[in-house]
Amino acid sequence: MAEVTLREVALASGCSIATVSRVLAGTRPVGAETARTVRAAAERLGYRPNHVARALRSRTTGTVGLVLPQITNPFFPSLVRELEHALHAEGRAVLLADCDDDPVTEAARIGAFLGRQVDALLLIPVDERRSREAVAAAAARVPLVLLDRGCGPGVADSVAVDNAAGMALVLDHLAATGRRRPCFVGAAGTASAAVERRAAYEAGAAALDPAASGRVELGDFSVAWGRAAADRIWPSRPDALICANDLIAAGALQRLRQLGADVPGEVAVTGFDDIPLAGLADPALTTVRQPVGELAAEAARLLSRRPADADPASRRTVRLAPQLVVRGSSVPADVIAGS
Amino acid sequence: MAEVTLREVALASGCSIATVSRVLAGTRPVGAETARTVRAAAERLGYRPNHVARALRSRTTGTVGLVLPQITNPFFPSLVRELEHALHAEGRAVLLADCDDDPVTEAARIGAFLGRQVDALLLIPVDERRSREAVAAAAARVPLVLLDRGCGPGVADSVAVDNAAGMALVLDHLAATGRRRPCFVGAAGTASAAVERRAAYEAGAAALDPAASGRVELGDFSVAWGRAAADRIWPSRPDALICANDLIAAGALQRLRQLGADVPGEVAVTGFDDIPLAGLADPALTTVRQPVGELAAEAARLLSRRPADADPASRRTVRLAPQLVVRGSSVPADVIAGS
């Protein structure tokens, strides 16, 4: 199984190695006749280009590092999928790193990828602050796009959903369906999703009820917190629980039903992200779908556009519009079926 | 940001490139004094080895390709996580491919990885039969380990859970808790998990009830099928629904409750895999946990052990023992709490 090299194809087709390279890589114009001969020889010998040699010479590996906090976070798999497809379509390969939600591990993985000469990095930072140093250092070396979460202003290009718009969609929907006593169940901390979604709730809820902006409970982005929050909040009888993500919503929904609450009759529950679990809950969760495919496409576009040494001042933040998905947790099933 | 190379470290430390290489790679014994000087110079200049150059010369990239059917399948993320950690611990990087459940895409991704000179492939085949050709071809070129699913006998080394043992755990548990009229809800097709789990049910169920082996309904590994199966089966009042995976079980459980069934009072429901959803269902699903960490460790071990041109006849299949996780869908909550 000795690998066929350019040299052997050149020998077989009677021209130089450089010409063969040009034909096969399409780098520069080549005579039609020669091209045909070369291609035939390459085909016949079963030539497969050696990407490592190519990378060494051309100083570009065609490889992108994808660094994420925890692949087991249910929102990430679909994002990974879209990114993999978008990048593969451009002939690039994806190196994957899972950071175990730890900034130290994250820094190590970033370093390992840089050592492997990735052309660019796609990164969902573990932490708004504690990831910043490693991210900034990496962004100085290769094009780097932040996804889904921010990492401080001006650190790198970033692509994320428009959290405020998503929250507004939810509030409009609840207002339109007659809810007047909403309550927000969010996450504490500085993560951009947590902060932005809460701020948008506070800004928009006053339209339903002057007191609504103050009804905010903060925990973390987990099912367990959703359950606990339901226990705390239900005695005050809100008519809508607006949760900062689907995990919280799933937990809240489950506990509300255990407490005997009628969902959506007495109380609506909404989530955010539209992870697979959202459609499986009972009743299924009304939620905000992130435009995962567009996020991936936009991230890929930013990566290829930015030259290696681009001006840091030109950093861009792209915000994409989310979509409201109405399901049974906010509206009776017959209404959905009838619409 | 000119990269520091061995040459510069050599110049700075007053010895040859070769010596520097030997010190930094630890390939061969080097004088203690020289080593110290070299290391200091490398440190001071901020030397970072270029993996691409190393790969070209040493013909090993330190890279493993991980090819899977669909990262959005909820069983895979935790497996990917464990594999990434196990491989990173050995200094290897993971190239990820998502095949969209399509054997043609799968073959393309395998080819792309081979072109990138991966040292080895870790592969969860899309299809028992339609993946075989590409897998066999790849296995002839690099060490290749099949994970979770088989791909025909003797095609490659493989690591998977012992499905029969898992099914036996479920049947023993149900028998011990007094169930006597079980029914199996599985998946049609030739996928090894589908076949092995069904066969194990048929072999073991007769101990509970001579007629049980015949009570088998086959669809696919989805929530929707679980719901449909519950509709079909509930009229015959089984006292246990043994599902081939957690998605089926989640669907069946949801529908059974909608039909007014008392779970676990009237009927127990069990799953397989222990995906995150299993713990979130209401009541939480009794299921069989795959030893994900061990699967990953064993796969990594097989990869590093097998020499490139190993004898095809020495192919190994490793089966790892699963673990029963008893939750509320098969046993009343107070029993679990009290145990």
Added chain:
DNA sequence: GTGAAAGCGCTAACAC
């Protein structure tokens, strides 16, 4: 124990 030299397979200048 250390250095000199020869490439790994490919692409990029530079001539013609």
Added chain:
DNA sequence: GTGTTAGCGCTTTCAC
């Protein structure tokens, strides 16, 4: 349009 000539940065003989 095509060939010739240099390497990319590293590891690895082969001498000493």
